Amino acid sequence: MSLIRHVPELAIKSKALLPNGEDFDVLIAGAGMAGLYTAWRLQNDGLQSPQLKKLADARPDKRLKIGIVEFSDRVGGRLDxxxxxxxxxxxxxxxxxxxxxxxxxxxxxxxxxxxxxxxxxxxxxANSQFTLRGERLDEAAIRNGEPVPYNLEDAEKKKTPNELFNYAITKVVGPDALSYTDANWQWVKENFRYSDASGVYDNAALYNVGFWNLLYQVLSNEGYDYCWDGGGYNSNTINWNAAEAMPYMLTDFSVTPKYLCFKDGFHTLPATLAQRITQGPAPVPIYGGTRLVRFDRDAGGRLTGEVAATADASLRGRFSTSYLVLAMPRHSLELLDQDTPFFNAAPVQWNIQSVLLQPxxxxxxxxxxxxxxxxxxxxxxxxxxxxxxxxxxxxxxxxxxxxxxxxxxxxxxxxxxxxxxxxxxxxxxxxxxxxxxxxxxxxxxxxxxxxxxxxxxxxxxxxxxxxxxxxxxxxxxxxxxxxxxWTQAPYGAGFHAWAAHYKASDVMRSVRQPLPDWPVFICGEAYSNQQGWVEGALCTAESVLEDKFGVPRIAGLPDLYPLLTPPPVKPGDDEPFKTYLLRDTPNAF
Missing domain, CATH: 3.90.660 (Polyamine Oxidase; Chain A, domain 2)
Structure with a gap:
């Protein structure tokens, strides 16, 4: 078997534990894209925040003291x-x-x-090939009426699996759903109510409906199996939040996206960010192989906590910080000591448990x-x-x-x-x-x-x-x-989906600081409007920087670009800032 070589640019050079008593202005847990972006922005623009400038002015060098702790020995999170x-x-x-x-x-x-x-x-x-129930098929043949090995109802025939998803969704919301913008979908999420002939649902908000439950109501059992088998992602058909699932699924056919990639690998992005923040006049240290164990508040309200070597839990260190940014997904959050005042608070657990883990x-x-x-x-x-x-x-x-x-x-x-x-x-x-x-x-x-x-x-x-x-x-x-x-620690999942019975737009805002009197912030792809995408990680981090720290918006990003969710616009009404569907494929993976 040949040699496998890890990309060296992702390796964290510093492997030292935090010294006992290390004091930070902002400590970031997680060197994935949300954590690296947060550090990069604070390094460049943090002093434009009045509250952070006050902290920097109290230091002899007049600079913010920022640090990152990372569970693994590399940066990038789920980019590798x-x-x-x-x-x-x-x-x-x-x-x-x-x-x-x-x-x-x-x-x-x-x-x-x-x-x-x-x-x-x-x-x-442009013409995906399928092998389903032992038979070879392709999209063009399916659209031309080639029989598929499923006992579909007449209305379900001559449709690819993704087109059948779309058909099911338009049966619920209406045929114009294919042309809805993000703002239109936000209106649907907040205002549309669903009732079915069987009486299972009576004027139900879509965020209180499971997507599998919904598909069962509008497709035949064979139609559902066809979507499950031919959709590629099993996670698309699980019982996640129907209000979030429908626009997510429809984007495969409502827009024609241009997919892009890094020619030398997506790792180029986090590697470059890490290089920028660890060098220069105000370098930010990244402590690799170091996991956050727990944190609490001291008598003066300042955050204090403990870290440990990932490979040897007996090696410990302590820290204090004015602010703590948890740039990590659900499973990583749940690996922290939960028997603390912060994690024992109901609002914290309510927010954390709002997303489903998708292996x-x-x-x-x-x-x-x-x-x-x-x-x-x-x-x-x-x-x-x-x-x-x-x-x-x-x-x-x-x-x-x-x-x-x-x-x-x-x-x-x-x-x-x-x-x-x-x-x-x-x-x-x-x-x-x-x-x-x-x-x-x-x-x-x-x-x-x-x-x-x-x-x-x-x-x-x-x-x-x-x-x-x-x-x-x-x-x-x-x-x-x-x-x-990606199911293994510390990630717990490759991507995430909103759970039913949560109004995602509310959680996106509250999860950023679950307890208003604690200077602890959560950001990352898991709790974003673009789950499964790097854009989701960046937008939640930018939202925390702007709304919680008062850092001005990054130069070049339009003021009306929605970091979380756009203002709702009823379908058919004028939309001053024409939004578009941001999730163009199932996910970045």
């Missing part, structure tokens, strides 16, 4: 890349791999960091050359009801600027979530657990080489998925394989 078999031009994107032109804050950060030259298109097929798994396999039809299975996603779920062709070294004739190809062999993640996780090891599974550091260390049993299982499914005219192709020589299970 590895190089398989020396294929430097085709990095394996273990986490986020794409974004769109509509993500204004992310694109602004890219510009400010002088990274525009690193951006290229993220190509996807995600990626298995990359590299080959000496393509052994699948590159035109028929162009880029991806190729979708199947087998545990592979989705497959993407990342291309060859030669196609991405490597040596001419270098035909080594990288395949995202399995991109799956929910149940699919549990299928592959059992194949990660061939022996009994020596330690509690929850203590595994595999995810925090950036994944691991895929064992032979996992690779053979995947190749058996890939042969079926890449079958043409009834013939299964034979794999070429495999030169490497690597996986990442």
């Amino acid at each position: 890349s590895v190089i398989i078999d020396g294929m430097d031009n085709v990095p394996a994107e273990l986490g986020g791999m794409r974004f769109t032109e509509s993500h204004q804050l992310l694109n602004l950060v890219i510009r400010d960091l002088d990274l525009e030259g690193d951006i290229g298109p993220f190509d996807m097929t 995600a798994y990626k298995l990359f396999m590299a080959y000496e050359k393509r052994w699948w039809d590159p035109e028929l299975f162009y880029r991806g996603p190729t979708i199947t009801d087998m545990p592979l779920r989705m497959t993407y062709d990342f291309g060859t070294e030669a196609e991405h600027g490597g040596a001419p004739g270098d035909q080594r190809a990288l395949l995202l062999a399995s991109y799956c979530d929910m149940q699919g993640a549990s299928f592959w996780s059992v194949l990660e090891r061939g022996k009994v657990h020596a330690l509690p599974p929850s203590w595994s550091m595999t995810a925090a260390k950036g994944g691991a080489p895929a064992p032979e049993s996992m690779c053979r299982m995947a190749e058996g499914m890939l042969k079926k998925s890449f079958k043409v005219d009834g013939k299964e192709p034979e794999p070429s020589e495999r030169v490497g394989a690597y996986y990442q299970d």
Whole structure:
């Protein structure tokens, strides 16, 4: 098996624990995109905040003292890349791999960091291939009336799985839903009421309805199974908040997004941010391999807390800080000591539990050359009801600027979530657990080489998925394989979804500071209006900076650009600032 190389730019250089008694103005827990962005903005513009300038003025150097503690030994959170078999031009994107032109804050950060030259298109097929219930299908054939192996009702036929999702949603909200803007959808979320003929729902707000419950009311059972199998993401059909699910799903067909990526890997973004904040006249230290254990308030109301080495809990340190920013998702928050006044408060738990954890798994396999039809299975996603779920062709070294004739190809062999993640996780090891599974550091260390049993299982499914005219192709020589299970600590999930019975727009605002008298703030993708996207992480962090610290909005971002949710506009009414759908694909992964 070939060499797997982690991207060195993500490694945190400082591994020292916080010294006992270290005193900060702002301490940030988490070196993912929300945490890095917060530190970068505070480093550049923090003194424009009256309350922060007062703290800086009290220090001899007149500068804010900012620090970051990070559970793992690298920055980036759920942005990570590895190089398989020396294929430097085709990095394996273990986490986020794409974004769109509509993500204004992310694109602004890219510009400010002088990274525009690193951006290229993220190509996807215009005619996805499917293997469902053992039969090969494609989108064009389905639309032309090719029978699918599901006993669909007449109104459900001649629709791809995503189009059937859209059909179900328009049956509830109306046919004009396909053209709604974000502001229109915000009005629907707040004002639309749903009733059904069976009497299960009577004038119910959509945020009090589960999406699975809703689909069951408007689709046949076979129609639901078709959406589940052919949608690629199992998480799309779970019982999450219907008010949030519907605009999220409709964006696949209501806009034609242009997908973008970092040509050298998405890790370029957090690596560049980390370099900027740890260097310069007011460097921000990042303490890697250091986890926040607990925090409380002293008699004067100042925050005090404890950290520990991730690899050795006996190594401890203490700190104090005026402000604490928890830039982390739900599971990471729940890894902190919950038996404290802060976490024992009902508003804190109410906010934290407002999102559902969505497991995600990626298995990359590299080959000496393509052994699948590159035109028929162009880029991806190729979708199947087998545990592979989705497959993407990342291309060859030669196609991405490597040596001419270098035909080594990288395949995202399995991109799956929910149940699919549990299928592959059992194949990660061939022996009994020596330690509690929850203590595994595999995810925090950036994944691991895929064992032979996992690779053979995947190749058996890939042969079926890449079958043409009834013939299964034979794999070429495999030169490497690597996986990442985002379900493991400290992440707990690849992405998140709003739970039913929560009004998400209210939570997005309250979760930022769950207890008004505690200077503790929460931000990140999990509690955003763009879950699964880097843009969501950045927008929640920017919102905390503006509304809680009084830092002016980052230069170049329109004043009316919604960081959380836009003001609601009833469909059909004039919209002075024409909003657009911000979530253009299921998620950045």
